[in-house]
Amino acid sequence: xxxxxxxxxxxxxxxxxxxxxxxxxxxxxxxxxxxxxxxxxxxxxxxxxxxxxxxxxxxxxxxxxxxxxxxxxxxxxxxxxxxxxxxxxxxxxxxxxxxxxxxxxxxxxxxxxxxxxxxxxxxxxxxxxxxxxxxxxxxxxxxxxxxxxxxxxxxxxxxxxxxxxxxxxxxxxxxxxxxxxxxxxxxxxxxxxxxxxxx
Amino acid sequence: xxxxxxxxxxxxxxxxxxxxxxxxxxxxxxxxxxxxxxxxxxxxxxxxxxxxxxxxxxxxxxxxxxxxxxxxxxxxxxxxxxxxxxxxxxxxxxxxxxxxxxxxxxxxxxxxxxxxxxxxxxxxxxxxxxxxxxxxxxxxxxxxxxxxxxxxxxxxxxxxxxxxxxxxxxxxxxxxxxxxxxxxxxxxxxxxxxxxxxx
DNA sequence: ACGCACAAGTTGACACTGTCTACATGGAGG
DNA sequence: CCTCCATGTAGACAGTGTCAACTTGTGCGT
Numbered sequence: 001x002x003x004x005x006x007x008x009x010x011x012x013x014x015x016x017x018x019x020x021x022x023x024x025x026x027x028x029x030x031x032x033x034x035x036x037x038x039x040x041x042x043x044x045x046x047x048x049x050x051x052x053x054x055x056x057x058x059x060x061x062x063x064x065x066x067x068x069x070x071x072x073x074x075x076x077x078x079x080x081x082x083x084x085x086x087x088x089x090x091x092x093x094x095x096x097x098x099x100x101x102x103x104x105x106x107x108x109x110x111x112x113x114x115x116x117x118x119x120x121x122x123x124x125x126x127x128x129x130x131x132x133x134x135x136x137x138x139x140x141x142x143x144x145x146x147x148x149x150x151x152x153x154x155x156x157x158x159x160x161x162x163x164x165x166x167x168x169x170x171x172x173x174x175x176x177x178x179x180x181x182x183x184x185x186x187x188x189x190x191x192x193x194x195x196x197x198x199x
Numbered sequence: 200x201x202x203x204x205x206x207x208x209x210x211x212x213x214x215x216x217x218x219x220x221x222x223x224x225x226x227x228x229x230x231x232x233x234x235x236x237x238x239x240x241x242x243x244x245x246x247x248x249x250x251x252x253x254x255x256x257x258x259x260x261x262x263x264x265x266x267x268x269x270x271x272x273x274x275x276x277x278x279x280x281x282x283x284x285x286x287x288x289x290x291x292x293x294x295x296x297x298x299x300x301x302x303x304x305x306x307x308x309x310x311x312x313x314x315x316x317x318x319x320x321x322x323x324x325x326x327x328x329x330x331x332x333x334x335x336x337x338x339x340x341x342x343x344x345x346x347x348x349x350x351x352x353x354x355x356x357x358x359x360x361x362x363x364x365x366x367x368x369x370x371x372x373x374x375x376x377x378x379x380x381x382x383x384x385x386x387x388x389x390x391x392x393x394x395x396x397x398x
Numbered sequence: 399a400c401g402c403a404c405a406a407g408t409t410g411a412c413a414c415t416g417t418c419t420a421c422a423t424g425g426a427g428g
Numbered sequence: 429c430c431t432c433c434a435t436g437t438a439g440a441c442a443g444t445g446t447c448a449a450c451t452t453g454t455g456c457g458t
Binding site for chain 1: 366374384394
């Protein structure tokens with residue numbers, strides 16, 4: 001774990017290094033078309049070293065998407081812990097945190113939901129489903145507080161996710177510009193969504 | 200326009216042929232990673248012929264996305280014309296037509312909203328905005344019929360589009376499987392959306 | 399303490415891609 | 429009829445994902 005260990009022939013941490021490097025490159029402007037060889041170069045290893053840790057480029061991308069879901073879930077969890085008590089407060093906090101995450105990691109968010117690669121299968125992974133579970137639990141708590149009408153839990157959670165995800169996508173694609181679509185569309189939409197859940 | 204005109208050195212229709220061929224290949228299974236050279240091969244021209252009609256591969260993809268928006272708008276227009284009178288009827292018809300389009304052209308739909316390439320700019324193209332205009336007009340008609348509460352028109356239209364788009368994405372990514380999420384989630388979500396608009 | 403199997407690296411090759419430049423063709427307009 | 433120029437072709441180039449063959453050196457059982 002010392003500094004010079006990086007020079008070891010087997011530095012034992014290459015998988016993590018490659019993953020981190022790839023995440024970094026994805027986050028850079030125009031990092032969408034990042035290349036496997038470029039990742040290896042920046043990581044300081046040969047161009048085929050990544051194949052010892054990831055079967056495919058698709059496998060790396062899938063893992064990256066899953067890391068993205070981990071981070072998103074963590075951001076959501078954190079937002080509701082920080083937010084004041086009450087369903088309404090936590091609901092708006094979570095929605096804001098979700099969209100913020102996408103705004104700050106647009107390429108990653110697109111990778112997570114793009115489905116261009118093996119990514120589609122990633123959505124059925126437990127790590128991705130955790131994000132869905134978060135929504136379910138939040139709605140459930142709202143029902144227990146009497147703030148959300150009693151309907152099939154998963155249906156409501158799905159509707160919520162769909163709405164927020166749709167908004168996020170439109171936002172990422174610059175379709176929610178105020179001059180085109182009016183001010184605070186996002187806020188309005190979330191308010192409407194909340195009203196829809198409300199008793 | 201006769202059959203043998205295809206053999207002309209300049210057959211004068213290459214742009215359309217290339218576009219059609221590319222659309223066909225995109226529609227095929229695993230056509231997501233379709234290649235420019237493969238399009239040229241199938242079109243029976245040299246590998247660099249497409250460059251006389253499209254500056255880039257990105258330019259071709261952008262044009263394909265715009266064609267997708269044309270088709271989607273046409274499908275929506277048709278659905279409301281066929282549907283019985285009344286806002287509710289037309290609203291549900293349009294929602295169903297939208298999701299159907301995506302289900303039948305998943306790769307195209309992803310291309311339209313993926314934003315991986317120059318596609319993002321395509322969303323600001325008039326041809327893409329027509330789809331948005333459709334939603335606006337539909338809601339407007341609902342308001343005139345007294346079926347939709349009076350709120351900022353574009354805000355409501357955006358919320359609708361976001362919801363449907365979000366649902367569509369989840370559906371395309373196989374996240375709406377009945378055993379995971381309950382039966383008829385889509386219908387429920389659309390009903391909820393309609394209720395949200397309703398007075 | 400020793401030697402060795404095997405995981406973890408490297409190098410080099412292959413087919414293929416997007417794109418550029420130079421050249422060929424032939425249809426339309428003076 | 430001739431010639432210009434849009435439209436096509438051929439070939440080259442750097443760069444990519446992936447594979448196979450080779451090297452290295454670490455952890456294990458004896």
